[in-house]
Amino acid sequence: MIRIDGSKGEGGGQVLRTSLALSLVTGTPFQMVNIRAGRSKPGLLRQHLTAVKAAEAVGEAEVTGAELHSKELTFRPRRVKPGDYHFAVGTAGSATLVLQTVLPALLSASGPSTLVLEGGTHNPAAPPFDFLAKSYLPLVRRMGPEVEATLERPGFFPAGGGKFSVSVLPAPLKPLHLPERGKVVRRQATAMIAQVPYDVAKRELETVGRKLGWYPDERRVEELKRSVGPGNVVSLEVESEHVTEVFTSFGERGVRAEDVAESAAEEARVYLEAGVPVGEHLCDQLMLLLALARGGSFRTLPLDGHAQTQIETFAHFLDVKVSVNELSPQVREVEVRG
Incomplete structure (x- = not known):
């Protein structure tokens, strides 16, 4: 059995989710200690426990330590069982992270x-x-499986209450190469508001216009009617010939609308100026897909701690080599070989 120290690298929930995903795919049992030791509230929180329970169901696994605030976990998968599943976090904890835990196994x-x-x-x-829906799953579909996601109700922190459905038609994952993003064909800035004054969204979009030079017809307000609680998100979508990237920033009580928009706009600016196809957050998830496909490559920004933790976690379960080459101060080429 593999033993993994959850305090290594990024020290958060990512190493747990990636370990669960790869354990399901490979059938390899593991024991994890010091779970989320690098966080202010260490151990399993509700969203992490839901991810464990989801992996347990999908993999018909034998699990010990699956309880709130547990810092140790043993996971022994039996087999991946396709079917109809319903997983509820029970708080505003991320349901998308629960999906990313079990989706790799269901793809095959x-x-x-x-x-x-x-x-x-x-x-x-x-x-x-x-x-x-717009950045990650389109790449999954290009690699073979058919996956569609539908948002039924948005859920914001702290109320939660969001709901979405996903359909998965599995197929072998094929290697993917993304050396360039191609021409930018569409830009869309969306200020989403739920139970929040319209003026907040207006100020956010004006800030995006000043910061990035995006035109009025590339900016829109989306008022969400079915949210359980209030919420505000600035979402910047950059659709290019070969890939779509999405940059987001979340409104918080006491934070100016202009500052919320500035955060997303700055992230988009860095991405656009670097000329790479893959942004910082997509990098982590795409590396996992390429590792499962045993091949592929892409260009991205300098890797952060999350990406380094992914690479270190792969080594426990997969016989793949991930190389990262510096092409310029702001560009890295990531290659995965099986």
């Missing part, structure tokens, strides 16, 4: 699956639904 399962997930759909420090 013996039959189709459907999932209904409830919890947070637009959370700070987690991939929002818009990123999942």
